[in-house]
Amino acid sequence: MTKLFTTTALSVLCLAGAASAQTLVYCSEASPEGFDPALYTSGTTFDASSHTVYDHLVEFETGTTNVVPGLAESWEVSEDGMTYTFNLREGVKFHSNDMFTPSRDLTAEDVIYSFQRQIDTEGTWEYFQSMGMGDLIESMEAPDDLTVVFNLTRPEAPFIANMAMDFASIVSAEYAQAMEEAGTPEMVNQQPIGTGPFEFVDYQTDAVIRYAANEDYFVEGVPRVENLVFAITPDASVRYQRLQAGECHVMPYPAPADVEAMQADENIVVMEQEGLNVGYLAYNTQQAPFDNPDVRRALNMAIDKQAIIDVVFQGSGQAATNPIPPTMWSYNESIEDDPYDPEAARQMLADAGVEDLSMRIWAMPVQRPYNPNARRMAELIQEDFSEIGVDVEIVSYEWGEYLERSSAVDRDGAVLLGWTGDNGDPDNFLAVLLGCDGVGASNRAQWCHEPFQELIDEAKTLPTQEERTPLYEEAQVIFKEQAPWATIAHSVVFMPMRPEVENYVVHPLGGHIFHEVGLAE
Amino acid sequence: MLKFALSRLFTFIPTFIGVAVISFGFIRVLPGDPIVVMAGERGLSEERYAALQQQFGFDRPIYVQFWDYLTGIFQGDLGNSFVTNRPVWDEFFTLFPATLELSLCAIIFAVAIGLPAGVIAAVNRGKFFDRFLMSGALIGYSMPIFWWALLLIVVVSGWLGWTPVSGRIGLMYFFDDVTGFMTIDSLLSGQDGAFASALSHLILPTIVLGTIPLAVIARQTRSAMLEVLSEDYIRTARAKGLGPRRVNGVHALRNALIPVVTVIGLSVGTLLAGAILTETIFSWPGIGKWMVDSIFRRDYPVVQGALLLIAVIVMLVNLTVDVLYGLINPKIRSR
Numbered sequence: 065m066t067k068l069f070t071t072t073a074l075s076v077l078c079l080a081g082a083a084s085a086q087t088l089v090y091c092s093e094a095s096p097e098g099f100d101p102a103l104y105t106s107g108t109t110f111d112a113s114s115h116t117v118y119d120h121l122v123e124f125e126t127g128t129t130n131v132v133p134g135l136a137e138s139w140e141v142s143e144d145g146m147t148y149t150f151n152l153r154e155g156v157k158f159h160s161n162d163m164f165t166p167s168r169d170l171t172a173e174d175v176i177y178s179f180q181r182q183i184d185t186e187g188t189w190e191y192f193q194s195m196g197m198g199d200l201i202e203s204m205e206a207p208d209d210l211t212v213v214f215n216l217t218r219p220e221a222p223f224i225a226n227m228a229m230d231f232a233s234i235v236s237a238e239y240a241q242a243m244e245e246a247g248t249p250e251m252v253n254q255q256p257i258g259t260g261p262f263e264f265v266d267y268q269t270d271a272v273i274r275y276a277a278n279e280d281y282f283v284e285g286v287p288r289v290e291n292l293v294f295a296i297t298p299d300a301s302v303r304y305q306r307l308q309a310g311e312c313h314v315m316p317y318p319a320p321a322d323v324e325a326m327q328a329d330e331n332i333v334v335m336e337q338e339g340l341n342v343g344y345l346a347y348n349t350q351q352a353p354f355d356n357p358d359v360r361r362a363l364n365m366a367i368d369k370q371a372i373i374d375v376v377f378q379g380s381g382q383a384a385t386n387p388i389p390p391t392m393w394s395y396n397e398s399i400e401d402d403p404y405d406p407e408a409a410r411q412m413l414a415d416a417g418v419e420d421l422s423m424r425i426w427a428m429p430v431q432r433p434y435n436p437n438a439r440r441m442a443e444l445i446q447e448d449f450s451e452i453g454v455d456v457e458i459v460s461y462e463w464g465e466y467l468e469r470s471s472a473v474d475r476d477g478a479v480l481l482g483w484t485g486d487n488g489d490p491d492n493f494l495a496v497l498l499g500c501d502g503v504g505a506s507n508r509a510q511w512c513h514e515p516f517q518e519l520i521d522e523a524k525t526l527p528t529q530e531e532r533t534p535l536y537e538e539a540q541v542i543f544k545e546q547a548p549w550a551t552i553a554h555s556v557v558f559m560p561m562r563p564e565v566e567n568y569v570v571h572p573l574g575g576h577i578f579h580e581v582g583l584a585e
Numbered sequence: 586m587l588k589f590a591l592s593r594l595f596t597f598i599p600t601f602i603g604v605a606v607i608s609f610g611f612i613r614v615l616p617g618d619p620i621v622v623m624a625g626e627r628g629l630s631e632e633r634y635a636a637l638q639q640q641f642g643f644d645r646p647i648y649v650q651f652w653d654y655l656t657g658i659f660q661g662d663l664g665n666s667f668v669t670n671r672p673v674w675d676e677f678f679t680l681f682p683a684t685l686e687l688s689l690c691a692i693i694f695a696v697a698i699g700l701p702a703g704v705i706a707a708v709n710r711g712k713f714f715d716r717f718l719m720s721g722a723l724i725g726y727s728m729p730i731f732w733w734a735l736l737l738i739v740v741v742s743g744w745l746g747w748t749p750v751s752g753r754i755g756l757m758y759f760f761d762d763v764t765g766f767m768t769i770d771s772l773l774s775g776q777d778g779a780f781a782s783a784l785s786h787l788i789l790p791t792i793v794l795g796t797i798p799l800a801v802i803a804r805q806t807r808s809a810m811l812e813v814l815s816e817d818y819i820r821t822a823r824a825k826g827l828g829p830r831r832v833n834g835v836h837a838l839r840n841a842l843i844p845v846v847t848v849i850g851l852s853v854g855t856l857l858a859g860a861i862l863t864e865t866i867f868s869w870p871g872i873g874k875w876m877v878d879s880i881f882r883r884d885y886p887v888v889q890g891a892l893l894l895i896a897v898i899v900m901l902v903n904l905t906v907d908v909l910y911g912l913i914n915p916k917i918r919s920r
Contacts, residue, residue, distance in 0.1 A: 087756075098670070190623065194628075194633075250670060269679050274759065295752060295868070297751060302750060302867070308743060463617060465618075467628065471628055505628040505629075505630070
């Protein structure tokens with residue numbers, strides 16, 4: 065059967081091979097862990113599943129973090145903010161494969177199944193669980209085939225943005241049931257069936273993923289290419305060579321050192337966009353002398369951020385002022401960053417009665433978009449701090465150890481870490497990284513500040529962006545005064561591609577999305 | 586001969602048990618909790634942590650986990666990957682043919698060039714050819730794989746356009762795996778140009794992976810040949826009036842081969858280690874990169890299963906080498 069399926073698919077792709085203008089090749093950076101996005105948390109897996117095979121009730125508008133209709137044509141929120149009613153689009157078709165042909169279009173049953181499995185079943189539904197969705201959703205109902213009602217346990221404004229996230233991909237309940245009955249439930253993860261713009265064709269482990277356009281896709285004229293191929297190419301320099309040689313059309317994550325040469329190459333177009341992330345140095349605000357905001361601010365003023373941007377990011381970053389990136393709504397532009405002024409910093413430390421301070425700075429052992437080289441960054445900060453008489457010892461641990469130890473409330477010194485946004489909502493940064501609930505876990509500054517907490521708690525209960533914005537703006541002012549972190553940088557994301565690629569938009573949430581991408585003849 | 590092979594096989598058993606214990610212990614003594622690594626920057630609550638520990642079976646005593654692992658091995662079950670949830674066995678045998686194909690090509694390349702180069706160098710000892718070939722071998726041995734691979738890609742694929750940059754076959758070719766060997770499957774597929782495409786994709790990774798074994802084989806052949814060439818029986822052979830080709834090719838080379846075969850056998854371990862880098866650079870879907878990824882993810886079943894299988898393969902290769910000694914040199918067989 066598999067052979068029949070792949071042979072059919074083969075004929076489709078051979079045709080595509082002949083008319084290669086219709087096949088878009090993306091040199092992806094790694095292999096997906098699977099194809100059921102609800103099981104995983106990595107962007108690579110989401111690109112290969114959530115952004116190709118699946119749709120969501122609502123979607124992030126391409127190139128923005130605004131939420132627009134997806135499988136739900138419209139939605140209503142009750143006055144108390146505790147009930148969300150989604151009206152589903154009619155006639156949305158699921159894909160088929162050699163094991164399954166859908167007998168019906170998308171209904172509320174599929175939507176409820178997609179979430180209920182993550183509430184009920186034991187398993188690594190890590191994203192859903194870590195976003196607290198299990199506690200948030202009290203119940204779901206389907207008054208009719210095309211209406212789904214979510215009843216929440218509390219008002220939660222980011223809920224609607226969460227519905228556009230990857231774990232909220234809508235899978236086929238009928239397919240899951242068929243595979244369960246056939247004794248092969250793992251097929252849902254290995255041979256995905258969704259409603260998305262691309263149908264999954266085949267995955268050769270660690271080598272190539274092939275998709276064909278979903279001809280029944282509910283958006284007219286989408287997708288624009290007939291086939292999509294992910295050519296898995298883990299090494300950044302090799303991706304660059306493949307792009308140059310025309311073996312692929314688009315590549316993610318260029319090596320920072322290559323970007324200049326790419327920009328000078330007339331056969332390559334480099335798009336760029338500020339990443340929705342922040343890299344920071346978190347002091348342990350529960351330990352002296354870092355429990356004193358003046359000390360923290362003094363240290364912040366000793367850091368030469370421009371040197372970090374030049375050396376560590378090699379230009380592909382921008383100095384961070386606030387804990388949320390500038391592309392996010394409610395970013396407070398009126399806040400000025402602490403000036404780089406070692407003299408004033410030295411004076412402030414002396415005024416605070418701090419002398420001969422020695423501290424540890426923790427450097428992550430891994431590379432992240434928000435911090436491409438933590439060791440180098442730590443060395444630069446060590447140099448800056450030594451100028452104001454602060455002695456720094458740099459420590460590092462294996463990544464798992466690092467994450468665990470840096471969370472501890474009694475941890476010493478200051479930790480380099482960062483965050484990449486999940487859903488474009490400020491709550492996803494401010495509450496997760498700086499809220500009282502995160503102390504001892506994701507709040508590495510161990511900072512619980514009541515005036516700040518009250519603002520973010522209230523903002524979460526308000527229904528509209530307009531109402532929430534001033535509260536978040538005020539929270540950022542408090543953050544800057546209290547300085548639990550030194551905000552270091554937001555990265556800039558570069559996307560190199562061939563000139564014939566049309567209509568590619570860099571997604572601020574970091575995903576690579578090809579629905580509307582075409583290739584010039 | 587059979588007795589000799591069986592006695593070698595017998596030594597296999599304690600090694601296998603040792604490897605099973607080490608592969609189980611190795612990943613567990615590394616710092617880093619797989620659950621914490623999985624949760625990343627986000628972290629997770631104590632309840633969630635406990636639930637996941639239970640799900641992965643980490644809440645059980647270590648000897649119970651080891652016993653399950655051991656009994657699993659004898660039932661042919663190496664467990665499922667924490668990440669993909671697929672059986673380790675399936676994942677290994679999906680990827681292994683790619684590594685095997687590349688390693689075989691690399692070893693053929695290394696022997697085909699290294700052996701004659703070593704012989705030529707030995708016969709021309711101290712002359713230009715000797716110096717030239719041995720300098721080349723030294724460079725080949727010292728060259729970082731990563732740098733060598735990128736250099737070849739930039740020059741051969743980029744500037745000259747003679748070979749594809751990476752991958753196993755052109756993206757327009759698409760067929761089912763039959764043997765897992767792309768060269769064979771492309772022939773079986775009957776698609777025009779598929780075999781040529783598969784071969785052209787093999788060229789650069791073969792050269793890169795084969796370079797170090799080539800250098801080692803060339804140097805080893807040279808020194809073994811030099812040793813043999815100074816033996817009395819060679820002088821006798823020459824005195825009998827035998828031509829240089831027969832003296833060098835038959836009398837000397839056959840006796841020089843024993844240490845060379847040892848080196849070839851040991852190169853299998855080097856090839857598997859080298860495959861990690863080569864596979865990453867050339868986007869070659871083999872077991873090298875798969876293992877490295879699983880170590881970073883602390884995917885216990887994959888790491889321990891893969892280590893065990895690789896160790897078994899290396900042991901089997903060395904067993905074959907031992908048997909080959911016997912074929913080449915009857916004295917070893919009778920010992």
